[in-house]
Every structure is written in C-alpha cells, then in structure tokens.
Amino acid sequence: MIRKRMLPALAALLLGSAAQAQTLYFSAIPDEDETALIARFSAVADYLAEELDVDVAFVPVKSYPAAVTAFRNDQVQLAWFGGLSGVQARLATPGAEAIAQGTEDGAFVTYFIANTETGIEPGEEFPADSLAGLTFTFGAQTSTSGRLMPEFWIREETGQAPDALFDRVGYSGDHSQTLRLVASGAWDVGALNYAVYDSAVAEGAPEIDTTTVIWQTPPYPDYNWTIRGDLDDRFGAGFSQRLTDAILGMDDPAILAAFPRSGFVPASNADYAPIEDTARALDLIE
Template identity: 40%
Template sequence: MTRSTSVVVQRLCSAVSPGARSQRFTRFLACATLLTFSIIGGQSHADTQNTFRISAIPDEAPTELIRKFEPLADYLSQVLEMPVSFVPVTDYAAAVEALVSEQIDMAWLGGFTYVQAAQRSDGKVEPIVQRAEDERFQSVFITQTDSAIQSIADLKGVSFSFGSPSSTSGHLMPRHYLSSEGIDVDNDLSIAFSGAHDATAFSVAGGRVAAGALNIKVWEKLVEEGKVDTDKLRVFYTTPEYHDYNWTIRPALSSDIRGKLIDAFIALDPENESDRIILDLQRATRFVPTEASFYDGIKRAAIAAELLGSN
C-alpha cells in the first residue's frame, strides 16, 4: 500500500518573554496550539478518517527524523491497511498539542513530553510501547577535550547548553541531576537551549558553550557516524538510568487499532532484515509494552524543577 508523506515547513514560534518556568511552558503550549492547527488543521474530515497520522518530538534535524520514520510508516501502513503519514512539527510543545487535540493519532514522545501530554489530556493519552533501551535511559554531559571541566562541580560559572526546554534527556533529567549535585542551574550556569541533541553537541564542538547535555543514544550515533570528533569532544559525566521515550496514542483511538499497533511494534524482529532496518533507524534492539506509571519519576522531577504546572 502506498503511503503519503507530509513534509511541513513552518517558522518557529516567536520568542517567549521571561517569567516563571511553568508560565513559559504555558505560553509555549498556547503558541503551539496555533501552530499545530496551521500545520494540520486544514486537512479534510475524509483525510482524518483514511490516513493514520504520526509525529515525533523534533529532537534531531528534520531531515533525519523523516529518514528515521519513513520505513516505520511503510510498515505500519501495511499493518493498519491504510496510509500512514508522518507529520513533522516545529517544536516539542506542538507535538504535545497535536496529540492532545487529536490532530495526530500517535506521537513519539520523550518521558517529559508524555507527562505534559498526560496532564493536558487529563490522563486520556496512552503510552503503548517503548524501546527496551528506554527502560534504562541516560544522558551524557560533554565538553571539549582540552577543557578544564572534569566533573559537575567544575561547571559553576560556565556556559552550558541544554536541548529543548521540553526534552527529558536534553533538559529535565540533566537539570535534575545537576541540582542533586549542588548546582543551582539558573544561577550557577549561563544557560542556552540549542533545540535538539545534535545541535547541543555541535554547539560544544564549535565553542559556543563550554559544556552541554544530550541524549546518550544521539551522542553514540554522532560518534559512530563520525559527526563529532572524540579527539576534540569527551564525555565527563553520565547520569543514572531513567525511563524515557515512548509511542503514545491519542485519546479515544479505537481498541482495534491500538491492539494492532502494539502487536506490530512487539513483532519487529532483529533477525528479519526489513525489521532490522526499522529497529536500527529507531536505535532499538526491540520494542516492549510500557505504561503510564513508569514515568512517575519524571513527573516528580518536573514538579520539583517547576517545569510542570498544576493544571
């Protein structure tokens, strides 16, 4: 079955004014609401019924996201017996808003963006599967090889890059572990947000910041592909393990489609060549079922960091 791929190019929302972190997230989501409907709100009712739409938080470059998800979309279109369209969004908040407002059917979310989506939907969105690797995920902190930074304690007073403000592995959990090591993130560091994990690595490599934190899987991929030079960049801290990414479905998705999706992900077999291509692109050895309670620790960390509102 032929799959139609949507390629959407939109400008980013304008900068958000300073204020409490929870207030900034509210503004991000409000902006994303307008953006999301401008991206996919114009599709017809028939399109909604006949196409299964997936999206993903933009934690890597848009071209890389499309490359990663095209084979998966082809596979799911065969399982669901309908076209599967990948709908890129411009930021993490837009992915959350699109899922909660049911403008897309399923989204690849980080642990924190899942927590945000669950809060905004009153618990109606549902995480269904995660990679086996996401049960024990980590972030890495990097700096230039000749830097004097050897530990978290050496970060006081330096410039530091996170990824997206809504990133689990590129912001929330690194922030959490920095705080647990006695760093007052907002006062001890000069913070920048790169917007994506690979962008953080390139910012450190280019000397725009002294250090940064990113997803360990993206770091390993950048090293493997030769996109970062380990003679010039090094890891100086690796966080403890935590649950992270998952595939989350929109509220009220039919139980039939839900069941087919779970079975399809779990059935991916690395011994099968076509399945292995999908798994390798997703940086997964296999997919396993997941559940909302696995992300309670991330929710507690977000509340403690004042990154999650009360509503």
C-alpha cells in the same frame, strides 16, 4: 419502495468506505535534525500502513511543545514522545496511553559532554568544581534527556540552579545541535541524549574529536509511543491492540537502527510517574 431500501444500504456503504479511508497520523518530538527524522519515520509509516492496512502519515513538527499540541488537538493520534513530553501530552488528553518504549528506554541516561579545550576529564563523580563558571547548553526546554534530568542532577549534586553554577546557560533546541555547539566551542559544556552521542561515535562524526563525555546521569525512563484513547472508535474495535502489536513487533534492523533501539517493549503511563514527579518538583508542569 426499492429506492427507499437502497438509500440506507448506500449510506452504510459510504460510511464504511469513509471509515476505511481514514488516515492514521503520527508525529515525534524533533530531537534530531528534521532530515533524519523524516527518513526515520517515513520508514515507520510504511511499516505501519502495511501491518495495519490503513493509510499512515508522518507529520513533522518544529518543537517539543508543537508535538504535544498536535496530539492534544487530535492532529495526530500516535506520537513518539520523550518522557516529559509524553507526560505532558497524556495529562492534556484524557484517555491517552503509553503503549511501548524502546528496550533501552526503561534505563535511559544523559551524557554531560565538554569541549576538550576545557580540560575536564571523565569521572564517576559529578565534576561540580570543574563546571563552575563555564558556559552550558541544554537541548530543548522540555526535553527529558536534554533538560529535565540534567537540571535535576545539577541541582541534586551541587545544591545550585544551573544559572547559579554556570556563567551562562542556553538551549540548543535538539541533541544534534548540542553536540555541534559544544564541539565548536560555542558552549563549554552540554547535556544530551546518550544514544545520539553514541551514534556519532559509531559513525565517526568529526564532533567526537573535540568533545569528551565527562559524566552520565543515573538511569531513568524516557521515550515512549503514546496513543489517543479514541482509536478503536475511529478505526474499529481492537485497532489500538493491533497498533500496539505492530510496534512491539517492529524488528527491521534498518528501522530500529535509525532510532536507535534494539526493539520495543510494552509500557504504561505508570512507568513515567518518576518523570512526572521530577517535572513537578522543577515546576515544569503544574
């Protein structure tokens, strides 16, 4: 009788220990060099682990689609997505929710930059005539700031597809690489995340000497923290809200500067409807 009573109690204890031992895995789109990403998100992992009292691990991925796949397949339960990759991940994962964005992400912009040898000067009007016949590189193929929005505005301002306007079109893979390639002259013009370029300016990066910002897009919603819908089942009632509160309360200047963001504010799936509509218009999602 004593043994029969102890078995259920022991099982409950073991199950409770297993639940407490679960690890929250998160990832991020590889929009910059992997070294920079690991440094940034290792600090985030340490912060979240302390705030939430659970083990937290950052899982680096090699591409934007890989980040979406990892989220859909439950290899990660939290992710820092761009606008488009976040839409893709939430469409593929019922119950997933955008919970926060950077203070700057509600009105994000893309910079069009040119190698100084092109002679193109900055201006408020899209420089269609100056760009015709040059070479052009996007960032990653599913990047919001590096592909989706710049392609939308190229078509909007010129009535042409990028392949028709430019002599040659490519994809660098990430924003840092776009800057390097345009600076080196490998590509005449490129489009990239404004925050990456502004950070390079602040750091005095050598690429700034041979590049010029020639135009910037109108603002649009971009990066976001997105969670799977089953976190409370996995980590306990209220965990999703605790995680949201922890992200919104992230105020360490060193962590924020690495994004770079001045802070985080609440977000919802509805905030990214314009991104979904644009992606559908360009046949980037079905």
